[in-house]
Amino acid sequence: MRMLLIHADYLEYEVRDKALKNPEPISDEQRKGRLDEVLAVFISVEKVDEANPEEVVGKAVAEIEDVAKQVKAERIFVYPFAHLSSELAKPDVALEVLKKIEEKLKEKGYEVKRAPFGYYKAFKLSCKGHPLAELSRTIVPEEGVSK
Numbered sequence: 001m002r003m004l005l006i007h008a009d010y011l012e013y014e015v016r017d018k019a020l021k022n023p024e025p026i027s028d029e030q031r032k033g034r035l036d037e038v039l040a041v042f043i044s045v046e047k048v049d050e051a052n053p054e055e056v057v058g059k060a061v062a063e064i065e066d067v068a069k070q071v072k073a074e075r076i077f078v079y080p081f082a083h084l085s086s087e088l089a090k091p092d093v094a095l096e097v098l099k100k101i102e103e104k105l106k107e108k109g110y111e112v113k114r115a116p117f118g119y120y121k122a123f124k125l126s127c128k129g130h131p132l133a134e135l136s137r138t139i140v141p142e143e144g145v146s147k
């Protein structure tokens with residue numbers, strides 16, 4: 001899994017066209033979204049993650065929470081983003097991983113939004129520009145590490 005984490009004044013998106021034949025079903029309300037004072041997490045779920053999705057969910061949540069605490073962010077935007085890797089996981093696995101990350105972050109008390117999966121989306125992002133405002137993380141399940 002590849003993550004790009006941006007501490008931002010805001011992130012807002014608007015759904016445009018389908019990017020998959022069967023994108024995630026969404027309500028009219030989900031066609032637009034915005035969070036202010038947010039840690040935006042752009043995530044590419046990778047093929048290697050299919051070996052142990054539960055493990056990568058746990059590791060991703062730990063990494064996201066670590067950064068959120070460092071930048072003092074209480075809101076998190078989970079954003080599916082298929083452009084951080086050339087070895088993408090299958091959509092059904094990726095969606096489940098992203099939903100679990102959202103769920104676990106909510107359980108930890110964060111205000112969380114997740115952008116819809118399987119669509120092209122217009123988005124606006126205002127990066128804060130401080131030294132920890134732009135970070136990336138790579139996560140693999142143990143089995144994914146070359147021996």
Ligand SMILES: NCC(=O)N[C@H]1[C@@H](O)[C@H](n2cnc3c(N)ncnc32)O[C@@H]1CO
Nearest residue numbers: 019044045080081082088089094117118
């Ligand atoms: N910017 C627009 C976009 O990325 N759209 C992507 C994601 O929303 C989602 N998607 C599909 N596979 C994955 C994956 N492995 N990881 C994350 N998202 C995925 O499906 C769209 C087409 O790839």
